[in-house]
Amino acid sequence: GAVVSQHPSRVIxxxxxxxxxxxxxxxxxxxxxxxxxxxxxxSLMLMATSNEGSKATYEQGVEKDKFLINHASLTLSTxxxxxxxxxxxxxxxxxATEGGADTEAFFGQGTRxxxx
Amino acid sequence: xxxxEQHPSTLSVQEGDxxxxxxxxxxxxxxxxxxxKQELGKRPQLIIDxxxxxxxxxxxxxxxxxxxxxxxxxxxxxxxxxxxxAVYFCAASNGKGGGNKLTFGTGTQLxxxx
Numbered sequence: 001g002a003v004v005s006q007h008p009s010r011v012i013x014x015x016x017x018x019x020x021x022x023x024x025x026x027x028x029x030x031x032x033x034x035x036x037x038x039x040x041x042x043s044l045m046l047m048a049t050s051n052e053g054s055k056a057t058y059e060q061g062v063e064k065d066k067f068l069i070n071h072a073s074l075t076l077s078t079x080x081x082x083x084x085x086x087x088x089x090x091x092x093x094x095x096a097t098e099g100g101a102d103t104e105a106f107f108g109q110g111t112r113x114x115x116x
Numbered sequence: 117x118x119x120x121e122q123h124p125s126t127l128s129v130q131e132g133d134x135x136x137x138x139x140x141x142x143x144x145x146x147x148x149x150x151x152x153k154q155e156l157g158k159r160p161q162l163i164i165d166x167x168x169x170x171x172x173x174x175x176x177x178x179x180x181x182x183x184x185x186x187x188x189x190x191x192x193x194x195x196x197x198x199x200x201x202a203v204y205f206c207a208a209s210n211g212k213g214g215g216n217k218l219t220f221g222t223g224t225q226l227x228x229x230x
Binding site: 034041042043044045046049091093095097102103104105107108109110112 | 225
């Protein structure tokens with residue numbers, strides 16, 4: 001199947017700093033990628049839809065100024081957590097599909113963010 | 117928007133027994149229903165999916181059934197093995213907004229005991 005690579009897999013940062021997470025589709029082009037957040041022992045909650053060449057679409061309750069998404073190319077989307085606080089600590093994971101809406105979504109390996 | 121409910125939240129079975137996980141969805145426009153297996157700290161892995169034009173799909177020990185009228189779908193794992201132990205998530209998508217925007221269920225922690 002297709003491969004989605006996410007980097008870094010783990011990051012620890014200080015409160016008030018910003019962290020950038022990258023999501024790459026390695027062997028296919030993805031006009032749309034998705035960013036999810038997962039708390040321990042909880043489900044994946046969609047944060048935003050990342051659209052290549054246009055603004056991301058954020059889910060209700062997600063602060064767009066805090067979670068900056070950039071989808072500059074057909075193979076790369078980035079999520080920047082700005083002015084991170086301990087409550088932003090979580091598992092962030094992206095997904096992308098090769099084809100249409102009813103095709104398999106491939107997930108990145110996830111990023112464990114810890115804000116201290 | 118779409119709401120997906122999943123039951124049970126935990127499930128313990130003896131090795132060799134069957135396991136059934138059930139999900140319901142709210143959006144009648146949803147047309148794609150994947151099931152994912154996630155091990156601790158790892159990415160979700162697709163184990164089976166079904167589209168709305170099909171009522172049942174089977175892949176070796178895994179099967180999924182879909183009842184569009186009742187808006188529910190179920191995962192069936194037969195002859196369970198210890199390596200089946202993981203968290204399983206159902207999801208639904210209505211194909212809107214581009215790509216494959218999934219709404220996930222709350223997850224089921226499956227434990228297969230020896």
